[in-house]
Amino acid sequence: MTSSSSRQQRSSREPQFIGAQSKDAQSTRPQTVPPDRAHAETQPRWRKDFPIDWVESDYVSRRDLIKYVVLTSGAFAVGQAYIVLKTLQNKAQSLYPRSLIADVEELPVGGAKTFTYPEGSTPRLLVRTGPEAFVAYDQQCTHLQCPVVPKVREGKIHCPCHNGWFDLKTGAPTAGPPRRPLPRVLLEVQDATVYAVGVETKTL
Amino acid sequence: MRKSRFARSQRMPILNGILVIVVVLVVLQLWLLTASTNAYLGGDEATAIPAAAVSCICLLLNIGLLRYLYRLD
Numbered sequence: 378m379t380s381s382s383s384r385q386q387r388s389s390r391e392p393q394f395i396g397a398q399s400k401d402a403q404s405t406r407p408q409t410v411p412p413d414r415a416h417a418e419t420q421p422r423w424r425k426d427f428p429i430d431w432v433e434s435d436y437v438s439r440r441d442l443i444k445y446v447v448l449t450s451g452a453f454a455v456g457q458a459y460i461v462l463k464t465l466q467n468k469a470q471s472l473y474p475r476s477l478i479a480d481v482e483e484l485p486v487g488g489a490k491t492f493t494y495p496e497g498s499t500p501r502l503l504v505r506t507g508p509e510a511f512v513a514y515d516q517q518c519t520h521l522q523c524p525v526v527p528k529v530r531e532g533k534i535h536c537p538c539h540n541g542w543f544d545l546k547t548g549a550p551t552a553g554p555p556r557r558p559l560p561r562v563l564l565e566v567q568d569a570t571v572y573a574v575g576v577e578t579k580t581l
Numbered sequence: 582m583r584k585s586r587f588a589r590s591q592r593m594p595i596l597n598g599i600l601v602i603v604v605v606l607v608v609l610q611l612w613l614l615t616a617s618t619n620a621y622l623g624g625d626e627a628t629a630i631p632a633a634a635v636s637c638i639c640l641l642l643n644i645g646l647l648r649y650l651y652r653l654d
Contacts, residue, residue, distance in 0.1 A: 439596050439597070439600055440650060443599060443647060446603045447640075450603070450606065450639060453611060453614050453640075454610065454636045454639070456614050456618075457629075457633035457636040458637075461633045463621065464621065467626065577624065
């Protein structure tokens with residue numbers, strides 16, 4: 378390597394502050410602008426030894442950050458679209474056919490019966506709360522899956538394992554460790570027969 | 582090369598402003614996604630479509646701001 382070419386290479390690596398360049402160099406090479414924009418002669422030596430191209434680094438990095446944040450925004454929107462697709466898919470495939478679960482005369486007021494709905498589900502609990510009133514819930518406590526017991530006179534459902542209580546009318550937790558309501562089985566009474574038509578699994 | 586309407590000193594506050602707005606919108610989208618996932622897994626499907634609509638609006642705003650940023654150069 379000749380001494381002139383190595384000198385050229387060295388000079389291209391050196392920081393080029395504004396005010397220290399020839400006109401040709403200013404037109405071809407990006408200029409390094411010191412943060413205080415003072416003349417090159419007044420800059421401290423360390424700044425010459427550790428040059429940073431302020432124009433490039435300041436501007437491009439922010440722009441790149443915005444690009445990546447917008448990309449993240451797109452990913453979040455895709456996630457939302459996936460939830461909508463799953464919701465529509467669930468609505469299209471009705472998992473809950475209409476199913477006969479009991480005759481009205483079969484249960485006295487205050488009586489209860491277990492059943493499965495849909496076929497193969499966890500046990501459900503049908504309770505007759507009045508002459509024409511029925512409610513049905515999942516029989517498993519939402520705390521630790523213990524079987525719950527209806528207390529019709531008190532208007533409550535009791536979980537004896539950890540003394541959890543639910544409201545009989547709504548299935549909402551009222552006392553004890555359970556925090557989520559019992560999943561509710563939607564019922565229809567027609568021609569003295571009780572049918573299950575769906576399951577409501579809202580947690581709030 | 583087309584010359585920008587703004588000087589560099591003017592572009593920087595615009596760029597910072599765009600960055601702040603984009604980040605706020607993405608944080609909103611993250612909150613929406615968390616809330617609607619929680620609702621969906623809890624069996625409440627009523628929130629899915631409105632949340633997705635708002636999230637898409639946020640994405641469109643972000644894309645618009647990014648396009649503006651490119652046109653700023």
